[in-house]
Amino acid sequence: MERRKxxxxxxxxxxxxxxxxxxxxxxLEGPQPLAEAPGGHWLAGIVPHAGxxxxxxxxxxxxxxxxxxxxxxxxxVFGMHLHPxxxxxxxxxxxxxxxxxxxxxxxxxxxxxRDRFDFQIETPRRFNQDNTVELQLPxxxxxxxPAAILALGVPPAPPSLEIGRAxxxxxxENGKRVKIIGSxxxxxxxxxxxxxxxxxxxxxVAWVRDQNDRQVIDAMLAMTPEAVxxxxxxxxxxxxxxxAATAVAxxxxxxxxxxxxxxxxxxYEKSPGDxxxxxxxxxxxx
Numbered sequence: 001m002e003r004r005k006x007x008x009x010x011x012x013x014x015x016x017x018x019x020x021x022x023x024x025x026x027x028l029e030g031p032q033p034l035a036e037a038p039g040g041h042w043l044a045g046i047v048p049h050a051g052x053x054x055x056x057x058x059x060x061x062x063x064x065x066x067x068x069x070x071x072x073x074x075x076x077v078f079g080m081h082l083h084p085x086x087x088x089x090x091x092x093x094x095x096x097x098x099x100x101x102x103x104x105x106x107x108x109x110x111x112x113x114r115d116r117f118d119f120q121i122e123t124p125r126r127f128n129q130d131n132t133v134e135l136q137l138p139x140x141x142x143x144x145x146p147a148a149i150l151a152l153g154v155p156p157a158p159p160s161l162e163i164g165r166a167x168x169x170x171x172x173e174n175g176k177r178v179k180i181i182g183s184x185x186x187x188x189x190x191x192x193x194x195x196x197x198x199x200x201x202x203x204x205v206a207w208v209r210d211q212n213d214r215q216v217i218d219a220m221l222a223m224t225p226e227a228v229x230x231x232x233x234x235x236x237x238x239x240x241x242x243x244a245a246t247a248v249a250x251x252x253x254x255x256x257x258x259x260x261x262x263x264x265x266x267x268y269e270k271s272p273g274d275x276x277x278x279x280x281x282x283x284x285x286x
Contacts, residue, residue: 002094003102004124008134012051017099020138023052027060033262033281035065040260041285042066044180044251046220046244048279049079049132054270055185056135058263058281063139065262065283066179072146073176074106076167076250078160078243079132079183080153084233087120088163089153094124096134096149100141106148112170113152117163120153128153132183132240144179156229156242164225164246168253180254180284182247184232184240186213190275195236200274205266212237213264213278216244220282221259225249237278251284259284 009015014023035042045062048055080089092110095102113119122128133151140149152167154160164180171178187208190196198207216237219227225245232241248259262281 001104002124003097004091004094004127006097006134007129008131009099012131012135013056013138015099020099021142023056024060024139024142027057028064033061035260035262035283040258040283042283043254043256043286044247044284046182046184046247046280046282047136048185048281049135049183050185050267050277050279052135054267055265055279058265058279059136060139062262062281062283063136063181064143067143068177070177072144072179073148074109074171074178075140075144075146075149075181076178077133077136077149077151077181077183078154078164078246079151079240080128080130080243081132081239082153082155082242084155084157086155088117088155089122089128090114090119091122091124091127091151096137098137098141100138103137103141103146103149106150109150109167109170113163113166116166132243136181136183146179154242154246156232156245158226158229160242160246161225161249164250165253168250172254178254180247180250182244184238184244186216186278186280187237188239188277192275205268205276208278209266213280216241217261217264217280220244220248221261223248223252223256223259223284248284255286256284257286
């Protein structure tokens with residue numbers, strides 16, 4: 001099976017299993033997030049995708065909450081930095097390299113989706129270098145260890161939601177224990193990103209945290225995928241709103257009835273400056 005080589009290992013996250021394991025241990029230390037309280041069976045999550053130094057703790061804790069006592073058959077990750085007119089993307093065969101071992105592509109689901117939707121097909125040798133999926137893979141392999149994975153690039157447009165629902169329907173019809181992950185960062189604020197409507201300094205951080213990011217987080221927690229897309233396009237508060245919204249649509253199709261925030265942070269807390277990014281972790285389930 002041909003392997004898609006990791007391109008961010010050794011820079012955005014460690015490239016050795018022992019180092020990744022130590023980082024994961026640190027991420028899971030300390031007070032546990034609210035969502036770990038009894039009463040939730042979590043089917044899906046929304047995670048950030050900056051380097052592990054900035055947002056790894058949030059992504060790790062969300063994925064940890066998706067663990068099951070029974071083996072997981074399939075993890076589907078929605079991601080990629082796309083615009084409303086972009087194609088859908090899929091690597092339909094091969095495997096993904098991680099420091100903990102390879103994750104094979106879910107071939108049957110890939111074929112079923114290709115029969116129904118149009119995709120730009122990537123291969124293990126020909127693909128867009130995109131961090132949104134790869135940054136999650138060591139967490140997925142170590143914490144969930146699914147039998148297979150499928151990563152899908154979905155633009156912020158209503159047709160993407162049908163892909164999410166089709167994934168859920170296929171998993172249910174084929175008796176697969178599936179977990180869904182949507183990958184997005186939130187507001188990219190400052191001169192580095194050409195977006196600074198509230199100046200600089202603490203007042204800008206407060207506006208991002210309490211207003212701009214809050215709007216899209218509220219749409220995610222309400223589990224209204226159309227509103228998540230609208231927020232990202234109108235307010236620049238989600239760089240991959242299509243991925244987050246499609247994860248919400250898939251979760252709802254699987255039967256999710258509630259969403260809870262795990263954590264929120266910005267890169268400003270790690271590296272104060274005039275340009276910074278917001279991050280949120282959310283789980284969805286019953």
